[in-house]
Amino acid sequence: MSEAPEILLSLEHVSLSFGGVRAISDVSFDIRRGEIRAIIGPNGAGKTSMLNVINGFYHPQIGVIKFGGQARSRMKPHEAAAQGIARTFQNVALFKGMTTLDNIMTGRNLRMNKNLFWQALRHGPALKEEIRHREFCEEIIDFLEIEAIRKTPVGSLPYGLQKRVELGRALAMEPKLLLLDEPMAGMNREEKEDMSRFIVEANQRLGATIALIEHDIGVVMDLSDRVVVLEYGRKIADDVPDIVKADDKVIAAYLGVSH
Amino acid sequence: MNIFSAIFVDPFAQMISAPDLLAQTVWEGLVGGVLYSLIALGFVLIYKASGVFNFAQGIMMVFAALTLVGLHEKGVPAWIALGLTIAIMYGLAVSIERLVLRPLVNQPDIILLMATFGITYFLIGLGELVFGGNPKTMITQELLLPSGAIDLSILGGTVTLQKLDIAAAGIALAMVAGLGIFFQKTRIGRALRAVADDHQAALSVGISLNQIWVVVWFAAGVVALATGIMWGARSDVSFALQVVALKALPVLILGGLTSIPGAIVGGLIIGVGEKMGEFYWGPLMGGGIERWLAYFIALAFLLFRPQGLFGERIIERI
DSSP, X not given: OOOOOOEEEEEEEEEEEETTEEEEEEEEEEEETTOEEEEEOSTTSSHHHHHHHHTTSSOOSEEEEEETTEEXXXXXXXXXXXXXXXXXXSSOXXXXXXXXXXXXXXXXXXXXXXXXXXXXXXXXXXXXXHHHHHHHHHHHHHHTTOGGGTTSBGGGSOHHHHHHHHHHHHHHTOOSEEEEEXXXXXXXXXXXXXXXXXXXXXXXXXXXXXXXXXXXXXXHHHHOSEEEEEETTEEEEEEOHHXXXXXXXXXXXXXXXXX | OHHHHHHHTHXXXXXXXXXXXHHHHXXXXXXXXXXXXXXXXHHHHHHHHHOOOOTTHHHHHHHHHHHHHHHHHTTOOHHHHHHHHHHHHHHHHHHHIIXXXXXXXXXXXXXXXXXXXXXXHHHHHXXXXXXXXXXXXXXXXXXXXXXXXXXXXXXXXXXXXXXXXXXXXXXXXXHHHHHHHHHHHSHHHHHHHHHXXXXXXXXXXXXXXXXXXXXXXXXXXXXXXXXXXXXXXXXXXXXXXXXXGGGHHHHHHHHOTTOHHHHHHHHHHHHHHHHXXXXXXXXXXXXOXXXXXXXXXXXXXXXXXXXXXXXXOOOOOO
């Protein structure tokens, strides 16, 4: 009875270089709908470049990217967003002058399409639309337990909370695919546990497919369904956590080999 | 003691003894100030969205006014010429985005500033080529702008208000209010503020930088047109007019480069300060202090509030 799992995104033989520097060499992997997929590897392995390729910041010179079964060519980041790819950044990229709520509301930007004139007047259909989106954002704020900082400019928030707001903004887009670049970097144990819980719930309750980069191997192994391991821009392993953990090449990449 | 009283006592005594003159001076200052505010607003819009200090703002104002008058001279009815000019300013915004900003994206600020110098000279050349270099008269009547003056008998004397100035103030206020609402309340406004804060993050939530740039350059173009009409009506439409754009610099220093309210309040302070200074303190120095007083006020401000009146405080976590 079991059907083959649906592939949401696939990368086929992707290579990316900057001038003479190869950031990614001939990497292929896929992301199934509904899974949590981890991308790990030592520093400089090309993990962030991988995310940048997926959401259109970088365009690979070679290779095919298929999203929802459709191959795409040079897609711009805002087009990728329109197709349902949201992301967070390694060094939090929030709109620092705006409040938490406004930051999260920007995630609804693509879904607001009522006449600008009515929006300006706060009237008619635009008002209903604004209220609807506002409600949605309030749900996300509840979900992430950041009610208390709803009206605080995010520039003044502590780092852990900023990470949470950034996740909120991405979730507000109701993404099909959510890319998280080191969502737990620089967090203490407790904050990591909170963030892990949000990621799992976003995956199970909100149904987002998630691809995440993370250095904390313990967290990765707990959270993810499948793991891709990169080293020097190449894929060295790709499987479920238990097998990846025992893989010789992975152990060598992380710990070095004795000669 | 004499000089002391001439600076600190006499002018104020004069203000109190002739309140009608004071009212007249303040009014003229306010009107000039509103126009400075409009120019400064053009700078702020573009700076906020793209971090570019648009040196071409002054010439955009002249170019817009010149296009309007030039089209009218060529036999286009005034209102159609106005519509066409707005369309041309839109075309200009699109071309600048495509031909200048897009290829230069992610370059250092100084490169973009230099590019706006290029735009300046291009617009001067284009304007002269198409419409000639002679000063032209603004088509105030055709645009139904009022002329003449109203004399108010108040404060024991007469205060003369030019109808054109009243209209200018009215239009400027309407524009500022319109832009304020647009940028605070609409989806594009929120997107614009997002872009101003963080380009990458804005892209990742699906905001198109290119679209936002066109929107702000177009808004700045429309503001330039309005300013050009008002300044043109007070003097002539000629390339010499672009120097009034330099008056926007002290306004920007005062108000902060990133603040729309700052541009407005800064403009008013500079306008009123300039006129009052000229009228009450100017004679002490043989007159003509209007030319530099604005910069002086701005410098004095800079010493105490480097970020301007409403500029964003730069908070950095270390």
